[in-house]
Amino acid sequence: MTNTPPAVGPGTTDRAGRREWIGLAVLSLPALLASLELTVTHLALPAIGRDLSATSTQLLWIVDVYAFLLAGSLITMGTLGDRIGRRRLLLIGAAAYGVASALAAYAPSAEALIAVRALLGVAGSTLMPSVLSLTVAMFREPRQRTVAVGIVIASVSGGTAIGPLVGGWLLERFWWGSVFLLGVPVMALLLMAGPVLLPEQRTKAGRLDVRSAFLSLAAVLPAVYGLKQIAADGPTLSTVLPVVAGLVFGIAFVHRQRALAEPLINLRLFADRTFSTAAATLALGIFVLWGANYAIAQYLQLARGLAPLEAGMWTAPSAVGVIAGSTLASRIAGRIAPGRIIAAGLALAAAGFVVIAQAATPSEPGALALAGIAGQAGDLPLLVAGTVIASAGLGPMMALATDMVVGAAPSHQAGAASAISSTAPQIGGALGIAILGSVITAVYRSEMSAALPTDVPRAAADAARDSLSTAVEASETLPEQLKVTLLSAARQAFIDGFQISVLTSAIIMAGLAITVAALLWHDQTTSEQTTYS
Numbered sequence: 415m416t417n418t419p420p421a422v423g424p425g426t427t428d429r430a431g432r433r434e435w436i437g438l439a440v441l442s443l444p445a446l447l448a449s450l451e452l453t454v455t456h457l458a459l460p461a462i463g464r465d466l467s468a469t470s471t472q473l474l475w476i477v478d479v480y481a482f483l484l485a486g487s488l489i490t491m492g493t494l495g496d497r498i499g500r501r502r503l504l505l506i507g508a509a510a511y512g513v514a515s516a517l518a519a520y521a522p523s524a525e526a527l528i529a530v531r532a533l534l535g536v537a538g539s540t541l542m543p544s545v546l547s548l549t550v551a552m553f554r555e556p557r558q559r560t561v562a563v564g565i566v567i568a569s570v571s572g573g574t575a576i577g578p579l580v581g582g583w584l585l586e587r588f589w590w591g592s593v594f595l596l597g598v599p600v601m602a603l604l605l606m607a608g609p610v611l612l613p614e615q616r617t618k619a620g621r622l623d624v625r626s627a628f629l630s631l632a633a634v635l636p637a638v639y640g641l642k643q644i645a646a647d648g649p650t651l652s653t654v655l656p657v658v659a660g661l662v663f664g665i666a667f668v669h670r671q672r673a674l675a676e677p678l679i680n681l682r683l684f685a686d687r688t689f690s691t692a693a694a695t696l697a698l699g700i701f702v703l704w705g706a707n708y709a710i711a712q713y714l715q716l717a718r719g720l721a722p723l724e725a726g727m728w729t730a731p732s733a734v735g736v737i738a739g740s741t742l743a744s745r746i747a748g749r750i751a752p753g754r755i756i757a758a759g760l761a762l763a764a765a766g767f768v769v770i771a772q773a774a775t776p777s778e779p780g781a782l783a784l785a786g787i788a789g790q791a792g793d794l795p796l797l798v799a800g801t802v803i804a805s806a807g808l809g810p811m812m813a814l815a816t817d818m819v820v821g822a823a824p825s826h827q828a829g830a831a832s833a834i835s836s837t838a839p840q841i842g843g844a845l846g847i848a849i850l851g852s853v854i855t856a857v858y859r860s861e862m863s864a865a866l867p868t869d870v871p872r873a874a875a876d877a878a879r880d881s882l883s884t885a886v887e888a889s890e891t892l893p894e895q896l897k898v899t900l901l902s903a904a905r906q907a908f909i910d911g912f913q914i915s916v917l918t919s920a921i922i923m924a925g926l927a928i929t930v931a932a933l934l935w936h937d938q939t940t941s942e943q944t945t946y947s
Contacts (some may be wrong), residue, residue, distance in 0.1 A: 430556060437611035437612050440607045441545045446570065451596070452477075453578060454584070457585060459473050462476065472524040476527055477531075479532045483635075484538045484540075484636055487631065488634075489630045492834070492836070494546050506549065508601040513540070544832075546566065546820050560747045562743025567755045571733045574730070576730075583688050592876040626671065627678065628676060632659075633666075640656030643656070686822050688934065689819055691818075692819045695756065697839065700843045714729070716886075717908050732798075735808075735809060736806070739759060739809020740812055742809075744817075757927045757935070759810035761807070765803060769796065769800030772915050772922070773793045774909050774916070781892065807923070815915060854914075857915075874891060
């Protein structure tokens with residue numbers, strides 16, 4: 415049955431009951447799985463490489479092809495849900511995701527696993543837009559909707575928090591395919607409970623414009639790919655061209671949407687100040703979050719000598735900060751304007767990044783870590799405290815800005831709005847990794863050019879100037895004393911770049927807090943907001 419919900423206003427008494435809250439628990443499962451899957455896949459890469467004889471390039475594609483197809487398909491899938499039914503799309507995607515998860519677990523080769531991961535990315539792109547748009551449909555009373563969206567966002571962070579624990583436990587006891595089988599029971603439960611607990615939502619007639627769908631994919635896919643390559647290799651012609659191509663296709667996409675009577679994305683949504691400010695805040699907030707997470711992971715593994723799993727355990731508490739921040743913000747948003755909560759949270763995040771920068775100040779000889787010996791914890795507890803503070807400040811932004819995006823859109827465009835709220839962080843996050851990662855690289859190369867010992871052989875010197883990881887490799891060919899000198903200089907150069915990157919994040923957060931306060935300070939609380947249809 416197809417339902418078109420009425421407009422929800424300040425006097426609406428259509429509050430959700432027990433069935434809706436149980437349905438939200440079901441919807442939270444794929445949200446949790448989405449982030450959990452990324453974490454456990456990273457942990458499984460060494461075992462996959464050994465068993466499937468995968469090259470380093472193939473291992474990168476096993477991870478990246480999922481992210482590329484996920485980001486590129488979100489807008490199309492969100493709009494498709496508006497047309498064929500959001501519950502139907504969710505269940506189709508869940509079935510495809512479950513089947514693909516089983517295929518991934520038993521993939522006979524690296525090439526087969528890459529192909530299945532591509533299918534998982536497309537199937538995964540149906541999940542979050544459907545989850546968010548169905549959440550809006552089930553919780554029409556604005557204050558309840560804000561709490562419900564906060565729970566969904568907290569579920570995503572929960573997957574990040576438990577990922578290292580679940581993945582580590584599985585990989586210690588079973589083969590690498592077990593991490594992919596996690597999706598099978600979750601999707602089976604969704605397929606059984608979804609038709610009973612979730613309402614159908616199809617509020618927009620008309621056919622999907624295939625050309626627009628192609629243009630959206632062509633805009634996002636090369637842009638995300640290029641940004642990831644810039645983060646890995648720096649800005650070169652081969653890495654910048656995909657980004658430029660994505661921008662060209664993006665411009666073509668915008669022109670086509672303006673010309674269509676029933677566009678894939680109604681660009682007039684961006685004329686709404688609340689919608690556009692919230693979407694931009696999501697993109698910039700995740701820009702900093704992903705960029706900082708990338709930098710912290712590099713710092714822990716390269717400068718502190720921690721193994722990937724151990725590094726993941728040190729960063730897992732930050733997800734608790736997001737859960738706490740998003741949950742608390744959702745509960746007080748009925749009494750305090752969301753813009754004020756977001757601005758305060760962003761200011762707190764800026765303070766957290768300052769703490770992280772302070773924690774990275776060298777407190778021990780660096781050569782031990784660079785030689786493959788993990789140093790004592792030292793300032794790592796302070797680093798964890800900084801990440802928890804920063805993530806707790808970003809939690810309100812993630813929950814309330816998402817709610818503002820999906821809540822400001824007309825009901826018949828809830829799927830498209832949900833897709834925008836999911837795509838904006840994907841683009842922002844890719845940009846953050848590329849730009850903040852490039853800051854570290856630029857500072858490292860500049861300092862190493864000046865600090866490199868003169869008696870290092872030319873081949874080793876060229877490698878050491880490129881990155882900290884290549885400096886570690888090059889040092890293995892040097893006498894012990896020269897090795898220690900080279901690695902100490904490389905570690906210091908990397909830490910300086912890391913600190914500048916994190917302080918840049920703090921500045922961006924402070925500036926964004928001021929901007930959000932200026933634009934949304936006097937906006938209504940969520941209990942007073944109205945969804946127009």
